Amino acid sequence: MINIANDFPARAGNLTAATTLPDSDRKPLTKKEIAADHPTWCPGCGDFSVLALYFKLIEKRATWHEKVATIAGIGCSSRFPYFVQGHGVHFIHGRALPFATGLALSRPDLHVFVFGGDGDAFSIGGNHLTHTARKNVRMTYVIMDNQVYGLTKKQTSPTSPLGFKSKTDAWGAVDYPINPVKQLVAAGATFIARTTSTNPKHVLAMMEAAMDHDGFSVIQCLSECVEFYEGAFDSANPRKGGAFNEVPEDHDVTDDVAAYKLASEPFPGKFGIHYQVERATKNKLEGDIIAKYQEKVKGLEPWQILQKNFDRMK
Numbered sequence: 001m002i003n004i005a006n007d008f009p010a011r012a013g014n015l016t017a018a019t020t021l022p023d024s025d026r027k028p029l030t031k032k033e034i035a036a037d038h039p040t041w042c043p044g045c046g047d048f049s050v051l052a053l054y055f056k057l058i059e060k061r062a063t064w065h066e067k068v069a070t071i072a073g074i075g076c077s078s079r080f081p082y083f084v085q086g087h088g089v090h091f092i093h094g095r096a097l098p099f100a101t102g103l104a105l106s107r108p109d110l111h112v113f114v115f116g117g118d119g120d121a122f123s124i125g126g127n128h129l130t131h132t133a134r135k136n137v138r139m140t141y142v143i144m145d146n147q148v149y150g151l152t153k154k155q156t157s158p159t160s161p162l163g164f165k166s167k168t169d170a171w172g173a174v175d176y177p178i179n180p181v182k183q184l185v186a187a188g189a190t191f192i193a194r195t196t197s198t199n200p201k202h203v204l205a206m207m208e209a210a211m212d213h214d215g216f217s218v219i220q221c222l223s224e225c226v227e228f229y230e231g232a233f234d235s236a237n238p239r240k241g242g243a244f245n246e247v248p249e250d251h252d253v254t255d256d257v258a259a260y261k262l263a264s265e266p267f268p269g270k271f272g273i274h275y276q277v278e279r280a281t282k283n284k285l286e287g288d289i290i291a292k293y294q295e296k297v298k299g300l301e302p303w304q305i306l307q308k309n310f311d312r313m314k
C-alpha cells in the first residue's frame with residue numbers, strides 16, 4: 001500500500017491541504033506551484049511559450065493539483081509533463097490520447113490536457129486522433145506543430161511542406177502534407193482552433209476557449225523548432241515580416257464546409273476557432289448507461305452483481 005507522506009514527501013503538503021481544508025478556503029495554484037524542472041528545450045524553441053501559457057491558464061482558472069492532469073506521448077514537445085509540477089504521464093509515442101481517454105472517462109472531475117507534436121498526433125498517433133475525435137471524449141489536446149520530427153533530429157513529418165529537405169528526404173519532401181484542421185473536421189472533432197506560439201495572448205485565449213468546450217477540443221499551435229526548421233513560421237509572425245490574420249468575424253464556426261474552406265487558404269492561413277459544435281460526449285453517453293445499470297443493481301453487493309452476470313452467461 002502506498003503511503004503518500006513516506007513515498008511522495010514532496011506531494012504530501014498538497015495532499016494534506018486538499019484533505020483538511022474546505023474547497024472555499026483553499027488557495028488556487030500559482031505558477032510557482034505548478035512549474036517543475038527547468039525545461040530542457042533548445043534556447044528559442046517555440047515550446048517554451050506554450051508551457052508558460054499553460055501555467056498562466058492554470059493560474060487564471062484558479063484550480064488545484066488534483067483537478068488537472070497533463071498527458072503527453074513522445075517527442076520534444078511531449079516532454080511537457082516533466083516540466084509541470086502536477087499529475088501527469090509521459091506516455092508511449094502516439095498513444096497519449098488512448099491513455100487520456102481512459103483517464104477522462106473514469107475521472108469526470110478532472111480536466112485532462114494532452115500536449116504533443118505533429119509526428120505524435122498525425123503519424124504514429126493518427127489513428128488514435130481520428131477515434132478520439134469521433135468519440136468526442138472531453139479533453140483538450142494541444143498539438144505543438146513544428147512541421148518536423150525535432151527529438152529525433154530532423155525527419156520529414158506529416159505536416160512538413162512539399163520540398164522540405166530532411167534526413168529522410170534529402171531531395172525534398174514529395175508526400176502531400178496533412179492539413180490538421182481539415183483532418184479534424186472530417187474525423188468529427190467538435191472544437192478546432194489554430195494559433196501560434198509567437199502570439200501569447202492568442203494562445204491563452206484559445207486554451208481558455210478549449211478548456212470551456214464540453215467535448216474533444218484541439219488546438220494546432222505552430223511552435224517553431226529553431227534547431228531543425230528555423231524560420232518555418234516567419235510568414236505568420238509580424239515581427240519577422242509575416243502576417244497574423246484572425247478568423248473573420250462573419251465565419252460560421254458551426255459550418256463544417258466553411259471550416260474546411262477556411263483551412264484551405266494558403267499557409268499560414270487564419271488563426272482562431274475554425275470549428276465548434278455541441279455534440280454529446282462519450283463521457284455523458286457512457287455515464288448515462290452506467291447510471292442506468294447502477295440503478296438496476298441498487299442494493300446488491302459487488303459479488304452479487306458478478307454472480308448475476310455469470311448466471312446470465314450460463
Ligand SMILES: Cc1ncc(C[n+]2csc(CCOP(=O)(O)OP(=O)(O)O)c2C)c(N)n1
Nearest residue numbers: 074075076077093117118119120149150151
Ligand atoms: C514506437 C516509436 N517509434 C518511433 C520512435 C522515435 N521517435 C521519437 S519522437 C519521434 C517523432 C517526434 O516528432 P513530433 O511528434 O513532431 O515531436 P517534436 O519532437 O517535433 O516535438 C519519433 C519518430 C519512438 N520513440 N517510438
Ligand code: SF4
Nearest residue numbers: 042045076150225226
Ligand atoms: S530540437 Fe527543435 S523542437 Fe526540439 S527542443 Fe530543440 S528547438 Fe525545440
Ligand SMILES: [Mg+2]
Nearest residue numbers: 117118146148
Ligand atoms: Mg514535430
